[in-house]
Amino acid sequence: MNGRKKVAVLISGRGSNMMSLIAAAMAPDYPAEIALVLSNKPDAGGLQKAEDLGIPTAVVDHRDYKGDREAFERAVNEILVENGIEIVALAGFLRLLTPYLVNEWRDRMINIHPALLPSFKGLHTHERALDEGVKLHGATVHFVSPGMDDGPIIAQGAVPVLDDDTPDALAARVLAVEHQIYPRALELVVTGKAKVKGHRVATSVDTSESAANTLIFP
Ligand code: GRF
Numbered sequence: 001m002n003g004r005k006k007v008a009v010l011i012s013g014r015g016s017n018m019m020s021l022i023a024a025a026m027a028p029d030y031p032a033e034i035a036l037v038l039s040n041k042p043d044a045g046g047l048q049k050a051e052d053l054g055i056p057t058a059v060v061d062h063r064d065y066k067g068d069r070e071a072f073e074r075a076v077n078e079i080l081v082e083n084g085i086e087i088v089a090l091a092g093f094l095r096l097l098t099p100y101l102v103n104e105w106r107d108r109m110i111n112i113h114p115a116l117l118p119s120f121k122g123l124h125t126h127e128r129a130l131d132e133g134v135k136l137h138g139a140t141v142h143f144v145s146p147g148m149d150d151g152p153i154i155a156q157g158a159v160p161v162l163d164d165d166t167p168d169a170l171a172a173r174v175l176a177v178e179h180q181i182y183p184r185a186l187e188l189v190v191t192g193k194a195k196v197k198g199h200r201v202a203t204s205v206d207t208s209e210s211a212a213n214t215l216i217f218p
Contacts, residue, residue, distance in 0.1 A: 005190040006035040008085040010093040015046020017091035024183030032190045073101040109144040121149035126167040139178045141185035155185040
């Protein structure tokens with residue numbers, strides 16, 4: 001559709017965040033279209049969901065590259081370029097990226113992480129949040145930098161940690177927030193409202209109302 005930025009979503013699994021982006025992009029006034037879903041795993045559940053909705057899909061199986069991460073990424077990049085992709089959204093894409101792909105897509109690649117960064121980078125974030133006894137936990141959408149789960153933060157959403165929480169219960173509460181903040185953050189990026197300034201992201205939106213009423217920011 002005219003004027004809408006072409007976004008690729010990269011997944012490795014069930015793709016619930018991918019689905020939240022696809023659902024948002026179904027609105028006629030959403031400024032992005034999900035033009036491609038790419039997985040490094042041929043059996044990722046999200047691939048079928050995207051196909052069922054008529055969205056083009058691609059698989060680049062990292063196992064075919066025998067540990068050569070950059071060769072894998074060059075194959076991924078070729079497909080992104082062939083498809084005219086302008087923005088890349090990582091959504092549960094379980095590959096550590098090399099500087100090659102990060103630099104190709106600098107300021108045009110975003111990721112969602114299930115914690116309030118810079119706390120709890122890496123895996124098992126919900127277990128670790130419970131172990132540390134934090135009272136607020138959440139999710140972060142950020143631009144991708146070479147470090148793991150690193151880069152300028154675009155949006156965060158927080159949830160309370162309850163006394164009787166289990167990792168699964170907390171994960172479910174955080175996932176609901178992920179599904180809210182990712183489409184919003186993508187919209188800020190594709191409209192140019194989220195701009196990288198050093199380590200920070202300036203968002204030229206009026207946040208007074210949302211800041212007053214919700215723990216999702218901006
Ligand atoms: C999400 O929790 C996301 O934050 C993390 O991996 C998980 C992917 O879940 N990066 P889904 O495939 O989007 O359902």
